[in-house]
Amino acid sequence: MDASEVEFLAEKETVKIIPNFSLDKIYLIGGDLGPFNPGLPVDVPVWLALNLKQRQKCRIVPPAWMDVDKLEEMRDLERKEDTFTPVPSPYYMELTKLLLNLVMCLCSASDNIPKADEIRTLVKDIWDTRIAKLRLSADSFISQLEAHAKLDNLTLMEINTIRVFLLDSLNCLYKLRSNQHPGSSKGQFADF
Amino acid sequence: MFITDIRKEFYEVVANQRVALLVASDIDALCACKIIQALFHCDQVQYTLIPVTAWQDLGTAFLEHKEQFKYFVLINCGANVDLLEMLQPDDDSVFFICDTHRPVDVVNVYNDSQIKLLIKQDDDLGVPSYDDIFRDEEDEEGADSGNESEDGSEPSGKRRRFDEGAIERRIDRQRAKREWETRRREILFDYEQYEYHGTSAAVMFFELAWVLTKDTKDMLWWAIIGLTDQWVHDKITHMKYVTDIATMQRHVSRHNHRNEDEENSLSIDCMRISFEYDLRLTLYQHWSLYESIYNSCYTTCHFKLWTLNGQKKLQEFLADMGLPLKQVRQKFNSMDMTIKENLRDVIEESSNKYGMKDIRIQTFGVHFGFKNRFLAVDMVHATAALLESTEKDESNSDNFIKALDSLSRSNLERLHSGIDLAKKKLMAIQQTVASCICTNLILSQGPFLYCYLMEGTPDVKLFSRPMALTLLCKYLLKAFVSSTRNKRCKLLPLIMAAPKDLEKGTVIVLGIPPESETSDKKNFFGRAFEKAAESTSSRTLHDNFDTSIIELKTEDRSKFLDALITLLS
Numbered sequence: 001m002d003a004s005e006v007e008f009l010a011e012k013e014t015v016k017i018i019p020n021f022s023l024d025k026i027y028l029i030g031g032d033l034g035p036f037n038p039g040l041p042v043d044v045p046v047w048l049a050l051n052l053k054q055r056q057k058c059r060i061v062p063p064a065w066m067d068v069d070k071l072e073e074m075r076d077l078e079r080k081e082d083t084f085t086p087v088p089s090p091y092y093m094e095l096t097k098l099l100l101n102l103v104m105c106l107c108s109a110s111d112n113i114p115k116a117d118e119i120r121t122l123v124k125d126i127w128d129t130r131i132a133k134l135r136l137s138a139d140s141f142i143s144q145l146e147a148h149a150k151l152d153n154l155t156l157m158e159i160n161t162i163r164v165f166l167l168d169s170l171n172c173l174y175k176l177r178s179n180q181h182p183g184s185s186k187g188q189f190a191d192f
Numbered sequence: 193m194f195i196t197d198i199r200k201e202f203y204e205v206v207a208n209q210r211v212a213l214l215v216a217s218d219i220d221a222l223c224a225c226k227i228i229q230a231l232f233h234c235d236q237v238q239y240t241l242i243p244v245t246a247w248q249d250l251g252t253a254f255l256e257h258k259e260q261f262k263y264f265v266l267i268n269c270g271a272n273v274d275l276l277e278m279l280q281p282d283d284d285s286v287f288f289i290c291d292t293h294r295p296v297d298v299v300n301v302y303n304d305s306q307i308k309l310l311i312k313q314d315d316d317l318g319v320p321s322y323d324d325i326f327r328d329e330e331d332e333e334g335a336d337s338g339n340e341s342e343d344g345s346e347p348s349g350k351r352r353r354f355d356e357g358a359i360e361r362r363i364d365r366q367r368a369k370r371e372w373e374t375r376r377r378e379i380l381f382d383y384e385q386y387e388y389h390g391t392s393a394a395v396m397f398f399e400l401a402w403v404l405t406k407d408t409k410d411m412l413w414w415a416i417i418g419l420t421d422q423w424v425h426d427k428i429t430h431m432k433y434v435t436d437i438a439t440m441q442r443h444v445s446r447h448n449h450r451n452e453d454e455e456n457s458l459s460i461d462c463m464r465i466s467f468e469y470d471l472r473l474t475l476y477q478h479w480s481l482y483e484s485i486y487n488s489c490y491t492t493c494h495f496k497l498w499t500l501n502g503q504k505k506l507q508e509f510l511a512d513m514g515l516p517l518k519q520v521r522q523k524f525n526s527m528d529m530t531i532k533e534n535l536r537d538v539i540e541e542s543s544n545k546y547g548m549k550d551i552r553i554q555t556f557g558v559h560f561g562f563k564n565r566f567l568a569v570d571m572v573h574a575t576a577a578l579l580e581s582t583e584k585d586e587s588n589s590d591n592f593i594k595a596l597d598s599l600s601r602s603n604l605e606r607l608h609s610g611i612d613l614a615k616k617k618l619m620a621i622q623q624t625v626a627s628c629i630c631t632n633l634i635l636s637q638g639p640f641l642y643c644y645l646m647e648g649t650p651d652v653k654l655f656s657r658p659m660a661l662t663l664l665c666k667y668l669l670k671a672f673v674s675s676t677r678n679k680r681c682k683l684l685p686l687i688m689a690a691p692k693d694l695e696k697g698t699v700i701v702l703g704i705p706p707e708s709e710t711s712d713k714k715n716f717f718g719r720a721f722e723k724a725a726e727s728t729s730s731r732t733l734h735d736n737f738d739t740s741i742i743e744l745k746t747e748d749r750s751k752f753l754d755a756l757i758t759l760l761s
Contacts, residue, residue: 055234056406117460 006157010094011047016061018042019052046098053102060099065089068115071122078129084153093157096123130158138166142173193304194313195288198400202288202310203231205263211239212261214253214269216737217592218425218659219575220292221268223394223418226599227401227411228265234406243592244269246735247278254279261285268292268393269737274299275307290396292389292427293737298325298380310396317390320379327372386714387739389427394418395436402443409447409463414599416440416465416556417575420568424576425659426666426704429713437554441467444556463560463601468567471536472553474618475570478611481527481535482510482520487618489667493674494548498626505546513542560601574610575599577617580657620651621664625671634672636681639760640703642753643668645690655690658741661702664688669707683708687717687756692743698733699749702741715740724755 012030023036034042041061044052052058065071065088078085089095100116134154141149195201211232215225225241232239242257244250250269257264264287271291276299281287289300290310294317300307301319311317398415401407419436422428428436444465473491476484485491485506495509496502510520515538519527536552543551557567579595598606624645628634634643645652655661669686676682685706692700703717718739725732730748744752 055236056408057234 001160001163003157003160006091006160007094007098009156010091011045011050011098013046013089013091013095014043015046015049015063015095015099016041017044017049017052017058018061019058021057046095050098050102060102062099063089063095065092066096066099066119068118068122071119071126075122075125075129078126082133084130084133084151086153087155090155091157092123092155093127096120127158130154131161134158134162138162142169193301193307194309194311196313198310198396199403201308203400203404205286206265206288207235207237209237209263210261211237212257212264213239213241214244214250214264214266215241215592216268217243217245217579217588218268219421219572219579219595220392220394220418222575222579222592222596222599223414223421224267224290224392224397226414226596227394227397228267230408230411231397231401231404231406243589245588246737247273248735251279254281258282258285264288266291271296271300271309271311272387272737272739273297276303281306290393292391292393292422294388294390295319295383295386298383302326312391312396318383320383324379325376385719386716387718388712388714389422391436392418392422395440398443407443409465410601412440412443412447413463413465413556413558415443416568417571417599420555421572421576424569424572425662426713429711434554437556440556461561463558465556465558468555468557469536469552470555470557470567471539472551475573475611475615477524477565477567478570479615480521480523481515482517483615484524487615487622489670490548490551492622492625493667493670494546496671496675498629498671498675509542509546512545513538564604566607570611570614571599571607573614573618574607576659577613578606578610580654580660581613582653582657617654617660617663620654621660621667624649624651624655624664625667628668629671629675634668634686636678636684637753638757639684640756641669641672641681641684641686643686643688644699644749645688647691647694652690656692656700658700658702658736658738661688661690661700661741662704665702665704669704673707682706685717689744689749691746697746698743699746700741701744701752704740720756720759724752724759727759728752728755730755 018039018041019036020038021036022038025035026033030045033044033048036042049058049060053060065074070088074085074088096119100120134151137149137151140146213225213228215221229239229241231237240257240261242253244253250266254264258281262285264285266287266289268291270287270289272293272295274297275287275289283306286306286308288308288310296309296311296317296319298320300309302322302325392415394415395418398407398411401411419433419440423433444467447465472488473481473484474488476488486497491497491506495505497506507517510517515531519531524532540552543549555568557565559565575595575598578598579591581591581594594606595610597603598610627649628643633645634641636642645655655664665686665688668688672686673682683706685703687701687703689699689701692698701721703715703721705711705713705715721732721740721742722734724730725734725742725744728748728751730752731745732748732752733743735743
């Protein structure tokens, strides 16, 4: 899976917007999207919100978790705990990038997400801490030759960053180990 | 006809249709094109973008597309000729013309159905009134025939008197008609004699975006670049430039004011436009200060940097400001912070001592991210260099698309490559000017000055393009005026010729008005070239949208010049 595919999946999340046009309810294959009235907030998927924003037809309301104080708390909690803490949103990294970059490109000040730079820094801090924990746990998994591990609260993007490397390295280790014990039963498994 | 409400009569008409955008090849047109493209994207209007370089191009493009489109938007082309006669369109094609070329052809002004001009009517146009130019022929004939029938029915006794009366009336009418026609010719001659430029097309389209409340900072920046292009290529007077800058300044403060409400306003990556009273040293922030002073027209002409004396004066000037040579030859970004802080004021003070009163000019700068600062003048030079780049295997439309891309904020490498090309172009111009002055290539031909660039001159390929040649011409005239002692020559206009196409054996000829403080930038060479070409039957191509730039066969050069001399003296 590619990072861009994960971003594509992230665009299905809903976000609140305030349109400046009016349109009746539209019936799409994925679901209905409520009637649009100027000035009234409505929930739409992120892909539609981005398209409307680029055409200057709506204002995006940042999600509740995209706030400096809340993110600071989450970052401190993440640093204290050894395991992964619950995330603000399963696609927090992608949404941050999409919403904040879009605001940067268009720069219409009235619907700026306030303190975008600080939010970006805080989200990156949280991401770095989590990836460090992931690396640490993968390392201990391999060195202690565990058979299985359980990690809670990982998001798809984080899994995606480590997936290819972890699987390939586990396969290599398996090949090396099975070559050390040539007659063992494990040799009957298919060679990668 | 002129459009009064640009939203209702232009935008709402084309919003639901497919439109063909025919865009001329200059920076103002490119900026206007970006603005209208952004508006079309917002409203999902289908359009086709067709770059055109000259009248023949426009004609071919029109023939190709006339079946598919009813609405054509022409940017910076088409206002100064009788468009309907040239293109012969169908009766239901509508042309929206936003053009800075003046004078607007009278047929375009008075055509009510097919031609709509997106031009402000108070833009100093001086269009002759309808009755002075057009006249209904029917009334006269009706009166004539009425009189004749009366004559026939009258008894013979009174016939002679009535005949005389009728004949006298007819003679009077014919005389009045002749007088009217001579007056008409005079009025049209005065009206069409001088060519000049009006308000920038990019500014017009920005005002459309503003009326639609869809204006963004990007569009404002493009409008500023379009206006600065008119100033850099000397198309508008200084007064007009200052007035238009004031208008743009109002828009800039409006946009900036929106951000001042929140305390931690914008992300560092957001675009910030600011009004700058900055130095007239071209590209100085992307070059070293020394190179910029050496290659900018203003400083070169004042110091006369093609002479040894001038170079000594430049060293004195730098010493007077207390700038060490090592610092000044460094890339500007790597100069010491202490020097950079007060640089503008220090330079202004010193330049006043050396006689350069206007070293600073009002302009705008943009700033996004930590690294990216550009002045409007820098962008104009970079995009112009990309648009007219003479690399092999690059067609005109490739260059057009590259230049158009460089105006977006996401294509910074293209912009930087444009800046590099612009530096090379400026250095080439500087060297050519120095060699022309030192070898006295500028000859006074009586009513004008004349300079011909030989084929072997270095970088002569660069000057086969109209905008680069215009810049060279302007710099050369300023340098000549500052270096000559002949008072009469200082008031003469300049005609310049450079080889254009070696295979076809043609040269490009252009003329610019004389250099003066209060010049109104009105150029009479368009008509002069036409008449000279006719009288000597030289093989010329009056293809460019600016009538003062033509292509001429090299062999006809001397007889063409002689005709011009006789015409203008």
